[in-house]
Amino acid sequence: EKAEPLRVMISGAPASGKGTQCELIRTKYDLVHVAAGDLLRAEVAAGTENGKRAKEYMEKGQLVPDEIVVMMVKERLSQQDSLEKGWLLDGYPRSVSQATALKKFGFDPDIFILLEVPEELLVERVVGRRLDPVTGKIYHLKYSPPETDEIAARLTQRFDDTEEKVKLRLLTHNSNVEAVLSLYEGITIRIDGSLPKQEVYSEIDCALTKLHEQKQAPLGSL
Ligand code: AP5
Incomplete structure (x- = not known):
């Protein structure tokens, strides 16, 4: 019998x-990566009404209103690939109302991963971040430099990746994080995100492997 797919929030x-x-x-793990920020940036790039409205909030580092974000995420999670393979939900929920809405639609996570990084490291990470528009890969000029000159030449920067904007995003994050965490207490794992990325990943990998095994052999089936 096929194992139940994993449902992960990060x-x-x-x-x-x-x-x-x-x-x-x-x-x-071949999960479907659903990133709220990426879905929003796609709307902005497409120039839709929702995208135009969303951009006003994103530029201020504030949460985009629920009526835009909730349906967008719900629709993505409802697609066949997410249902079959399982999902990896990134940057959602960021408020209690977002969490409640998702639950109402029947999407419950198995695990809630929280990356903990001291604030003084975040600005440097944002300012040095670059994106490859061809592969979608995330780079950092110092911590994950591009592999070739060709890639280096085409890297782009996000419109909200300035020191000033990241400080605004951080304020929004800090005012919501405790309330959201309290909803997932029993399934939360806290990971030290200040370590090098491969070390952060091995901790996550351990937790997901364990979870995957549990799902293949649910209690009572042995
Ligand atoms: P979003 O796109 O989600 O931005 P964010 O939460 O600010 O997070 P980032 O994407 O900036 O960072 P990340 O944690 O993915 O870090 P990354 O791996 O790139 O949201 C943007 C905006 O959209 C929000 O402000 C809001 O307006 C809106 N929005 C989004 N979701 C919403 C929601 N649910 N509701 C309402 N509004 C919403 O890494 C960063 C850099 O560090 C990279 O350069 C990377 O190479 C480097 N790096 C990563 N790991 C390491 C490491 N271990 N060591 C050294 N460097 C590292």
């Missing part, structure tokens, strides 16, 4: 490494 301050860890997790 959370943490801006630039704590959510997207970076999701790349690594997805490669091994």
Whole structure:
């Protein structure tokens, strides 16, 4: 019999490494990566009404209103691939109302991963971050430099990746994080996200492997 798919939430301050860890997790576990920020940036790039409204909030580092974000995430999680393979939800929920809405639609996580990184490291991570528009891969000029000159030449920067903007995003994060965490107490694992990315990943990998085994042999089936 086929194992039940994993349902994973990953959370943490801006630039704590959510997207970076999701790349690594997805490669091994073949989960569908659903990143609220990426879905929003796609709307902004497409120039839709929702995208135009969302951008106003994103530029201020504030939460985009629920009526835009909730349905967007719900629709992505409802697609066949997410239902079949399982999902890796990145940057959602960021408020109690977002968590409640998702639960109402029947999407419950098996595990809630929290990346903990001291604030003084976050600004440097944001300012040095670069993205490859061709592969979607996340780089950092110092910590994960591009492999070739060709890649280096095409790297881009996110519109909200300035020191000033990340401080605003951090304020928003800090005012919501405790309330969200209290909803997932029993299934939360806290990971030291200040370590090098492969070390952060091995802790996550351990936890997910354990979870995966539990799901293949649910209690009572042995
Ligand atoms: P979003 O895109 O989710 O931004 P964020 O939460 O600020 O997080 P980031 O994407 O900046 O960072 P990350 O944790 O993925 O770090 P990364 O792996 O890239 O949201 C943007 C905006 O959209 C929000 O401000 C809000 O307006 C809106 N929004 C999003 N979700 C919403 C929601 N649910 N509701 C309402 N509004 C919402 O790493 C960062 C850098 O560090 C990279 O350069 C990387 O190479 C480097 N790095 C990573 N790990 C390490 C390591 N271990 N050591 C050294 N360097 C590392």
